[in-house]
Structure formats: C-alpha cells, structure tokens
Amino acid sequence: MKPFDYAVPRSVDEAVRAASAPNTRFIAGGTNLIDLMKIEVETPAHLVDLNPLAESDSTLRSVGDAPGGGLRIGALTPMSDVAWDPRVKERYPVLSQALLLGASGQLRNMASMDSMQSGHCSTCSRMEAASRSGSATPSSRPTSNAR
Numbered sequence: 348m349k350p351f352d353y354a355v356p357r358s359v360d361e362a363v364r365a366a367s368a369p370n371t372r373f374i375a376g377g378t379n380l381i382d383l384m385k386i387e388v389e390t391p392a393h394l395v396d397l398n399p400l401a402e403s404d405s406t407l408r409s410v411g412d413a414p415g416g417g418l419r420i421g422a423l424t425p426m427s428d429v430a431w432d433p434r435v436k437e438r439y440p441v442l443s444q445a446l447l448l449g450a451s452g453q454l455r456n457m458a459s460m461d462s463m464q465s466g467h468c469s470t471c472s473r474m475e476a477a478s479r480s481g482s483a484t485p486s487s488r489p490t491s492n493a494r
C-alpha cells in the first residue's frame with residue numbers, strides 16, 4: 348500500500364475543501380476502498396474520512412421518512428442498519444433481503460450505502476467521477492414508494 352495522509356473533517360465545507368486536493372478519495376466504511384488500496388488499484392495521496400460528519404448531522408447515518416412518502420437513506424448509513432430497519436423490512440423487503448444476503452455481518456456493519464462499487468451503477472460511477480474531480484459532496488439518496 349502506498350503512503351497517504353488522512354483528514355478528519357468536522358463539517359461538510361471542510362470535507363469538500365479537503366477533497367479538492369489532487370488524488371483525494373473520500374472514505375466511509377473502507378470495505379471497498381482499502382481492498383483496492385492494498386492491491387494498488389487505488390493509490391490516493393489523501394483520504395478524507397466522512398464518518399465524523401454524522402456527529403453533527405445524524406441524517407447522514409440513518410434511515411428516515413422522506414417528505415411525500417418513501418424513505419431517505421443517509422449516505423453513511425451501514426448496510427446492516429438499512430437491512431434491519433422495520434420500515435425497510437416491511438415496505439422494501441427485497442432490499443432488506445438483498446443487503447442481508449450480499450455480504451457477511453462484519454462487512455454489512457461497516458459498508459455504507461452511498462459508496463457502491465465502481466461500475467455497478469451509473470449513479471455510483473458519476474459520484475466516483477465527481478469525487479475524483481474534487482466536486483463531490485457527501486449526499487443522501489432518497490428512495491420513493493412510487494417506484
């Protein structure tokens with residue numbers, strides 16, 4: 348693994364400022380990024396840890412009701428919390444089952460919902476690209492009952 352420095356921002360503004368340095372990656376649970384760093388597929392010079400942001404904004408790490416129906420899943424919410432949320436289990440049982448079947452308990456407890464593997468979906472790829480260009484912001488992704 349190549350050497351890197353590690354920033355612990357206390358606000359979204361600080362996180363965005365830190366991420367504007369070249370070759371910076373955000374890190375959430377680290378379950379994907381650290382593996383890629385170990386095999387030097389990813390070689391960031393700077394890591395910006397997003398987890399402290401949930402201390403001042405709990406919506407980043409929780410499941411909540413969205414205005415107009417549906418649920419809002421905070422970007423830093425671990426897969427486990429989403430899978431076991433009673434509203435997800437009742438209203439989105441396939442999502443809950445997929446999360447429970449998709450990885451071991453250890454991974455589910457660490458892996459966040461807004462950092463899906465590169466190339467798995469277009470939104471994820473766009474976020475990765477924005478992260479690389481330094482324009483990404485930690486986000487929450489709403490789901491809708493209407494779908």
Ligand SMILES: Cc1cc2nc3c(=O)[nH]c(=O)nc-3n(C[C@H](O)[C@H](O)[C@H](O)COP(=O)(O)OP(=O)(O)OC[C@H]3O[C@@H](n4cnc5c(N)ncnc54)[C@H](O)[C@@H]3O)c2cc1C
Nearest residue numbers: 373374375376377378379380422450458459462463464467
């Ligand atoms: C066994 C297993 C099965 C998996 N199955 C699937 C699957 O079926 N579908 C799928 O899509 N993925 C799958 N993955 C990948 C999984 O989604 C990711 O490993 C997990 O979501 C990463 O979460 P993390 O918080 O550990 O991310 P990290 O490893 O911390 O980060 C991963 C990437 O996302 C970026 N990132 C993290 N948080 C944010 C944020 N809030 N805003 C912007 N960028 C951010 C990071 O910079 C990094 O590039 C699987 C992984 C494992 C280990």
